[in-house]
Amino acid sequence: MSTASYPSRVKLVDVGPRDGLQNEKSPVPAAVKIALVHRLQDAGLREVEVTSFVSPKWVPQMADNAEVMAGIQRKPGVRYSVLTPNLKGFEAALASRPDEVVVFGAASEAFSQKNINCGIAESIERFAPVTEAARAAGIYVRGAISCAVGCPYEGEVAPERVAYVAQLMKQIGVQHVGVADTIGVGTPRKVQRAIEAALQHYALDDVSGHFHDTYGQALANTLAALELGVWQFDTSVAGLGGCPYAKGATGNVATEDVVYMLHGMGIETGINLDKLIDAGVYISDFLGRKTQSRAATAILNKRGG
Numbered sequence: 001m002s003t004a005s006y007p008s009r010v011k012l013v014d015v016g017p018r019d020g021l022q023n024e025k026s027p028v029p030a031a032v033k034i035a036l037v038h039r040l041q042d043a044g045l046r047e048v049e050v051t052s053f054v055s056p057k058w059v060p061q062m063a064d065n066a067e068v069m070a071g072i073q074r075k076p077g078v079r080y081s082v083l084t085p086n087l088k089g090f091e092a093a094l095a096s097r098p099d100e101v102v103v104f105g106a107a108s109e110a111f112s113q114k115n116i117n118c119g120i121a122e123s124i125e126r127f128a129p130v131t132e133a134a135r136a137a138g139i140y141v142r143g144a145i146s147c148a149v150g151c152p153y154e155g156e157v158a159p160e161r162v163a164y165v166a167q168l169m170k171q172i173g174v175q176h177v178g179v180a181d182t183i184g185v186g187t188p189r190k191v192q193r194a195i196e197a198a199l200q201h202y203a204l205d206d207v208s209g210h211f212h213d214t215y216g217q218a219l220a221n222t223l224a225a226l227e228l229g230v231w232q233f234d235t236s237v238a239g240l241g242g243c244p245y246a247k248g249a250t251g252n253v254a255t256e257d258v259v260y261m262l263h264g265m266g267i268e269t270g271i272n273l274d275k276l277i278d279a280g281v282y283i284s285d286f287l288g289r290k291t292q293s294r295a296a297t298a299i300l301n302k303r304g305g
């Protein structure tokens with residue numbers, strides 16, 4: 001018999017509009033991104049990661065960041081977050097009034113270099129003024145630790161590397177860290193070790209999980225994180241996504257699959273699964289492909305007949 005006790009409520013951050021769409025080769029119009037955010041908030045999502053203020057040469061799909069942020073009809077109680085890797089990005093984001101900014105580092109030197117064009121130590125030097133300026137402006141600062149279990153360039157990543165980056169982020173005032181399995185190679189025990197490493201420097205309420213589903217492990221990894229008491233997760237509607245600097249990596253765990261699992265376990269999310277599935281259908285239809293969510297597929301098949 002299981003002895004695990006799980007949180008009674010979980011917060012999901014839908015990263016679909018940002019992480020989900022950043023790697024799309026054909027341009028997705030700002031109006032479609034805005035409509036997706038509206039559908040997600042109408043489905044009950046209380047936080048959406050909307051876009052990133054990064055170089056348009058590196059990630060052309062996010063070049064419409066300000067337009068997308070400006071087009072959103074904000075819903076009270078919903079938080080809108082954006083990625084800001086440096087002060088230039090933060091200053092550009094400020095006019096868009098994000099509730100939260102995300103600085104994104106990595107537990108692997110090689111990935112840090114490929115993703116943000118600097119090593120770990122330099123990345124922290126770039127994040128420090130962002131964190132200071134954001135906090136002075138009353139904006140919450142989240143940190144992402146990519147490649148927390150494995151790296152496309154360095155292979156397996158030791159939990160000590162996660163603890164090291166978490167400590168550096170804590171020292172500069174980053175308020176929350178997300179433990180990210182960027183390429184989805186993690187399995188439950190490894191993911192737990194990575195989270196425990198982050199917990200050496202952050203309280204449980206300030207740590208979240210961000211699991212890609214490349215190897216089909218993301219739902220199991222989510223459950224493993226829940227067992228540790230983690231109650232905040234990044235997920236992506238329809239399982240959209242992939243990282244431009246992690247070849248072959250698929251999207252995050254589908255929000256629909258996580259919601260289906262959590263509701264089945266009696267854990268509240270505040271999300272209406274049917275409306276969420278409709279949001280997934282909307283964006284999947286636009287992209288001309290099927291949803292990656294197994295729960296959505298099953299429910300859509302049932303709806304169909």
Ligand SMILES: CC(C)(COP(=O)([O-])OP(=O)([O-])OC[C@H]1O[C@@H](n2cnc3c(N)ncnc32)[C@H](O)[C@@H]1OP(=O)([O-])[O-])[C@@H](O)C(=O)NCCC(=O)NCCSC(=O)C[C@@](C)(O)CC(=O)[O-]
Nearest residue numbers: 053054055058085088089104115116117144146180182243
């Ligand atoms: C980080 C930089 C900007 C550094 O890029 P850099 O080349 O080191 O920056 P630089 O300061 O040398 O400047 C070079 C050029 O970039 C411009 N620039 C400089 N900064 C900005 C900015 N903020 N916004 C717009 N433009 C910028 C700057 O103005 C200059 O323009 P130029 O003079 O050549 O015309 C670059 O490497 C970059 O944009 N990388 C893309 C990173 C990215 O978006 N990766 C995907 C998101 S992370 C992710 O998906 C992982 C995550 C978070 O989901 C968790 C997980 O699963 O692991």
